[in-house]
Amino acid sequence: MKRRGYGMIVLLLLPALLIILAFYVVPAVLTGTMSLTNMDHRLSWNFVGLDNYKAMLQDTILSRVFWNTLLYVFGTLLCFNVTFGLLLALATSYIAERQAERTSMFFRALWLLPRFTPPIVYGVIWLWILDPTRNGLLNGILNFFGGRPVSWISEYPMPVIILTNGVIGASFGMILFYSAITSISKEYTWAAEVDGAGWLQRIRYVTLPLIRWPLMFVTAYQTLSLLTSYEYILIITGGGPFYRTTVWSLYAYNEAFGGYYASYRFGYATALTLVLVLISMVASIIYWRVFRFREMMSEPKIEVI
């Protein structure tokens, strides 16, 4: 009887185990091994020890890439994923509470739409908005007022990638904050209202303290997501002009598959990605300490989610 039970368990688990083994565990091990070789498009295993990691120290582009990454991650995080996400959540929850649940829903769905749009289509939309000729939206408007066209992408590459990623990133915070805000029990709000607090005061003294944990969670979680996201940068600027928007993960991608300047430096690129994992780990440890997430885990302090 017992053996038959295990047989069924093994049978049910086998497909998942096989897929995870082939497309997750094996690649993870391979990545570690590859970073010790100078593998290129011929895919030969030529072990070179820690040479790739040493090469990183001498890579002059890498320090630039590092600062780009910091600017991109924290710029997007502070402007959009947290701040703008919070503003959207506050605005839509205000509308849902007082006027129209459906309108609020419409705006939330609207902001969620970019997240589900195929990345290349999202890229097409921004390529049009930022088009350097007057066929684009911004330059079309400038032209209407008699201005000269600006080539946005090559003149302001960093703000462009922060904006384009931020419009997608804001929805994550929006959804989490919205559900946190709407589940704050009404007594708090009423109490504040009776005490004569206006809307802004209510946000400052009631809402924000009560959604402290979601705020910190979004900050930490989205830092890690942003560190490894490069898809939209690849589509919109490709990392250029001249590395000005190349972030760490994109640098690794381009070293391996970029094609146009580096060709298939698999060994070096895997070493780069492993250092990125290390950076993510350090970031999560710092957040864990600074935000005291242990407290969040131990006691149910969040009454809101």
Next chain:
Amino acid sequence: MAQLKQEIAHLPRFSPERLRIEARKEQRKARLLTLFIYTFLIVASLPIILGYGWLVLNSFSETLAYGVLPKGWTIKNFRFLWELPSRYYPDLWRTTWNTLLLAVGMTIIMILVATPTAYVISRMKFPGRNMMLAMTLILHSFPGVTLLISLYYVLRSLGLLNSIVGVFLVKAGLMLPLGIWIMKGFFDNISWDVEMSGLVDGATRMQTLYKIILPQVKPGIAAMAIFSFINGWSEYIYVITFIQKKESWTLSSYVNSIIGDFQFIDYGLLSATALFYILPVLLFFIFTQKYLMTVTVGGTKG
């Protein structure tokens, strides 16, 4: 404001008239705030509204005046539906078929693999259970870009480069830990008593799974299916990295090429192909956004 204060200064504190004036004042303030909030939302959403609006309008018009106002309706931008944009392009319908294959393949694997696994982890005790749970979490913290290069190696060794099957296996593999966790949550929510009553009535484990448990986790399966479908349909990075052969292109590679070849020559063609690509997602999105809002939380996009 100051004027209003003066106006009511002479009235006794709780006189009806004074209260009425104060209430009106409050109301006006609230209305102003509402107006402000709507303005903020609308102005902030303009890039999204205009962007997606352009995608539709530009696809059906000859040109746009000042980049925004459509002039002259036409369907010539959609000529790619019956003729090739240039002779270097593969057949559109074959490309669409490939995209569909990727989306459906991924959805089927996710449902067939994640559901039973989540059931076993949620319901049964077996050696290594905790290790497996921990592993799914640890693996999830390994970002896609780290595995991309070794996955290229794996696919090449398996002879799956340039094939849709390879891409959806890889994508399903990367999404599986997340899917298992989500489905486990749904299984955890079904009380033991329901299953127990089935077992007491003489059904086998498998029968209870099929007849009692599965119908109850249908919403979870539906959410995961929709999510996987859209995810697979939209895939960009894995497709352009693992697929070069034109016969295996998906719409991502197709639109990607159109950008390279036609961006400055033929915006109409570009927006029409992009619209064609996004259409199924848009329909799905409109009808199922409630489901999607619950699963987004697990997404990893910046």
